[in-house]
Amino acid sequence: MDYIPLNSYPHYQECENVASSLGYHLVELKFSKQGSTTHILAVITGDDPTVNIGVNDCSKVHHALLPKIEEILGTDDTYMELTSPGMERNIKNAAEFALFKGRQVRVWDKTVTDWVGGKVVSSDNASITLEVENPDGSIEQKTVFYTDIAKAKFIHL
Numbered sequence: 001m002d003y004i005p006l007n008s009y010p011h012y013q014e015c016e017n018v019a020s021s022l023g024y025h026l027v028e029l030k031f032s033k034q035g036s037t038t039h040i041l042a043v044i045t046g047d048d049p050t051v052n053i054g055v056n057d058c059s060k061v062h063h064a065l066l067p068k069i070e071e072i073l074g075t076d077d078t079y080m081e082l083t084s085p086g087m088e089r090n091i092k093n094a095a096e097f098a099l100f101k102g103r104q105v106r107v108w109d110k111t112v113t114d115w116v117g118g119k120v121v122s123s124d125n126a127s128i129t130l131e132v133e134n135p136d137g138s139i140e141q142k143t144v145f146y147t148d149i150a151k152a153k154f155i156h157l
Contacts, residue, residue: 001149003094003125011072015042018068023047024061025099027085028092040069040080049100053084091152097123104155105130110148117155118142 007013009029016026028043044061046053062082070076091097091105097120106117107128118130127145134140 001091001094001146001152003146005125006093006095011069014072015065015068018065019044019061022061022064024053024057027096027099036077038073038075038078040066040078042080042082043085044082045085045099049103052087058082058084085154087154087156089154091154094123094128094146094149095125097128097152100154105152106155107144107152108150109144110150116142116144 006026007016010031012026012029015029019026024044024046026042027045028041030041032039032041042061042065044053044058046057062080065082066078066080069080070078085100091100097105101120101122103120104117105120106115107130108114109116116130116132118132121129121131121141123129127143128149129141129143132140132142
């Protein structure tokens with residue numbers, strides 16, 4: 001799995017500033033051109049990633065973010081879809097783990113050829129540390145390097 005800093009995406013930081021002023025964070029921001037219209041896909045999470053994002057949350061951020069994006073792009077010929085990460089999100093970029101501290105995830109660890117599941121304790125630009133419950137009920141922390149992760153997703157409880 002690759003680690004690509006979120007602020008390396010075009011216009012991410014300006015849009016993250018808008019979202020964070022409302023108590024949310026951008027997980028994903030993509031722009032694509034379809035004819036003369038710019039399509040925008042944005043995914044948000046809250047300050048507490050264990051709390052689900054609802055329609056009202058998405059609407060609140062959409063109303064604040066769209067005018068900012070139109071100002072940045074210099075056009076109002078835009079279409080924006082803003083969503084929550086969903087219950088079973090496939091994590092596409094290792095940089096997302098920092099936004100989901102405290103959330104239950106599972107990663108396919110290539111070194112053990114199996115899923116490793118647990119709560120995100122911390123992450124940096126090279127690895128993620130999970131709090132894992134062993135079969136005997138004991139808890140341990142396991143660090144997995146991104147280079148050893150084939151795929152990752154939320155655990156829906």
